[in-house]
Amino acid sequence: MPKTALVVDDAAVVRQLCALTLRRIGYTVIEGINGKDALAKTEGINLDIVITDLNMPEMDGIELVKQLRQRKESKFVPILVLSTVSQEAKVNEGKAAGASGWIFKPFDANKLLETVRKFQ
Numbered sequence: 001m002p003k004t005a006l007v008v009d010d011a012a013v014v015r016q017l018c019a020l021t022l023r024r025i026g027y028t029v030i031e032g033i034n035g036k037d038a039l040a041k042t043e044g045i046n047l048d049i050v051i052t053d054l055n056m057p058e059m060d061g062i063e064l065v066k067q068l069r070q071r072k073e074s075k076f077v078p079i080l081v082l083s084t085v086s087q088e089a090k091v092n093e094g095k096a097a098g099a100s101g102w103i104f105k106p107f108d109a110n111k112l113l114e115t116v117r118k119f120q
Contacts, residue, residue: 003048003120006041008032008064009082010056014105018051018082021109022116035059039067047077049119051103051112054083054090062097069098078119082107 005027007018019029030045032038034056050068054061061081068074078100085091091102103115 002026002028004028004030004045006030006032006038006047006050006052008035008038008051008056008061009053010034011053014053014082017109018112021112022049022051025113025116035061035064035067038064042074044073046073049116050074050077050079051082051116052079054081054085054094062094065094065097065099080115080119 003026005022007015007029009015010033015031019031022029030041032041036059052061052064061083065079068077068079079098080101080103081094081099082103082105084105086104094102100119101115103112
C-alpha cells in the first residue's frame with residue numbers, strides 16, 4: 001500500500017517540487033494551499049508524513065501542526081516545517097506545537113528526500 005504525504009504551501013512551485021520528489025519514492029501526495037485547505041482535504045485520511053510551509057494565508061503552518069496533532073489519525077505522524085524562517089524562537093514554537101523537524105528554504109530535492117527518509 002502506498003504511503004500518503006500531505007504537502008502544504010501557498011506557493012504552487014514549492015508544492016509541485018515537493019510532490020514530484022515524494023512521488024519518485026512511492027508516495028501518494030495530497031496538496032493543500034494553506035492549513036485550512038489541507039485540513040479539509042485530509043479529514044479521516046491516514047497520513048504517513050506532512051510537509052508544511054510556515055507562513056500561509058487563512059491558517060499558518062504552526063496552527064496546522066496544532067490541529068493535526070489533535071486528530072487521532074495524525075497524532076504521531078511526522079510533520080516537517082518547510083520555511084525561510086530560521087529564527088530560533090519560531091523554530092521552538094513549531095516544535096512546541098508538535099513539529100517533528102524543520103527544513104530551511106531554499107532546499108533541493110535531495111535534501112528533502114534525506115530528511116523524509118529519516119522519518120520513514
